[in-house]
Amino acid sequence: MIDGDEALWLRSPGGRFEVRSAPRPTAGPGLVVIRVRAIAVNPVDAIGGPLRRIVTPWLRYPAVLGSDVAGEVVAVGDGVTRLRIGDRVLGYAAGQERIRNSPAEGGFRRYVAVLARVCTAIPDEVTFERAAVLPLALSTAAAGLFEADQLGLPMPAIPVAPREDVVLVWGASTSVGCNAVQLARASGFAVVATAGRRNHEFVRSLGAEAVLDYRDGDVDQRIVEAVGDRRLAGTVAIGSGSLTHALRIARRLPGTKRIASAYPDPITRARSLAARARGLRVSSIWGGTPVRSAVGPAVFRDYLPPALEDGRFRAAPGPVVVGASLGDIPEALARLRAGVSASKLVVTLE
Missing domain, CATH: 3.90.180.10 (Medium-chain alcohol dehydrogenases, catalytic domain)
Known part of the structure; x- marks a missing residue:
């Protein structure tokens, strides 16, 4: 050979x-x-x-x-x-x-x-x-946050001006979640996240200001309280069961009502149609979209090299x-x- x-x-x-x-x-x-x-x-x-x-x-x-x-x-x-x-x-x-x-x-x-x-x-x-x-987790998180048909948030930048709105990342200790937390922070947003209790400090170290245990019975209420009077800029919902919570939380908070789901099964697509009747917008993330869109070079070419070099992105x-x-x-x-x-x-x- x-x-x-x-x-x-x-x-x-x-x-x-x-x-x-x-x-x-x-x-x-x-x-x-x-x-x-x-x-x-x-x-x-x-x-x-x-x-x-x-x-x-x-x-x-x-x-x-x-x-x-x-x-x-x-x-x-x-x-x-x-x-x-x-x-x-x-x-x-x-x-x-x-x-x-x-x-x-x-x-x-x-x-x-x-x-x-x-x-x-x-x-x-x-x-x-x-x-x-x-690569794939970064691309998937970037697609959910920045593609126009997903959350459509501003691209990450160095330096970045802080924004008042909040991004919710449900499933923040997953590969996609780790990248979503960091990219949302790199766009200036505060991040409220969920993860298993043993991963809370890890997720905070990535930039989340509050991390809640997704298994707690009152987790939805605690997320609403953590966001407080701020607007919800959007939600990245990762994993089985995440969309149910994301829909309940988005209904209770002011903001764009956009949810990018990284669990694109047929049930998710059906629920997205029902959610539109209540003013909510659910989209399914395809991680490869940045391969052909402007998001790919904006993240892989423009943002990531200096962010890795100075340690602001892990x-x-x-x-x-x-x-x-x-x-x-x-x-x-x-x-x-x-x-x-x-x-x-x-x-x-x-």
């Missing part, structure tokens, strides 16, 4: 993963090729065959899944000016997106082609395994390394299905 010319292939939606040879990607226009050093796994990678046909019906097989990569740039395509060969980067591998649909751009491989618009140079002190926790949650080869990824996905809390499972590559 020539170094780098292999990938973890999925031959069919219900098939088994298999490590085998793959053509080495080339750097087309707007792309860079990354020598992958760390890969994080996500729930979208771990879904079963029938559900995979529903979530990504356009995906061609055999396919290479995976979205979260970090490593070194080894080739640069036409039109890419801010990244150079040798740069340490994190990137959102968009091979599963409808507009890309390419195994050369799937993250479960040794070399991957990544769109420069969703690629970020990382400081030397940020390890590859820590950087790999960010790569969170922390990585848990569970393997050191492409062949270890299926076991990482099995562990992910079993459940993780305030951490992200990562596989490293030599």
Whole structure:
């Protein structure tokens, strides 16, 4: 096997993963090729065959899944000016997106082609395994907060002027939640959040001013009290059951009444139609939207590099390394299905 010319292939939606040879990607226009050093796994990678046909019906097989990569740039395509060969980067591998649909751009491989618009140079002190926790969760949080058809909030900035309104992040210790808290703060908003009690201090360290336990019977009332007389700028609702609480809270508070749901199942879509009759707007987040929208470069290109450099943005949650080869990824996905809390499972590559 020539170094780098292999990938973890999925031959069919219900098939088994298999490590085998793959053509080495080339750097087309707007792309860079990354020598992958760390890969994080996500729930979208771990879904079963029938559900995979529903979530990504356009995906061609055999396919290479995976979205979260970090490593070194080894080739640069036409039109890419801010990244150079040798740069340490994190990137959102968009091979599963409808507009890309390419195994050369799937993250479960040794070399991957990544769109420069969703690629970020990382400081030397940020390890590859820590950087790999960010791309898809960051993109999903950014989509929910900033896309015009979601909450439509102002983009993050350095420096940022404080705003009086509040963003509610339900499920703040999740991968998406960690990024949503930090990005909302980077846009100037105060953040009220929920998480399990053991993760409260962690979520506060990311910038939330108040963190409530989502399991408490009076959590909705306590969130309303924490927001107080301020307006609710919007809610990012993450996880099963989050939308029920978000709808009740939004009805009781002044503000935009927008809820971006990161649990886009058919029930969520049905409830969004019913909510409109009560003046509420529920939208389902698709984490890959920034791949093609202005939000992608605004976050990955403009905001994140200086924010990582000066430490104001953290790569969170922390990585848990569970393997050191492409062949270890299926076991990482099995562990992910079993459940993780305030951490992200990562596989490293030599």
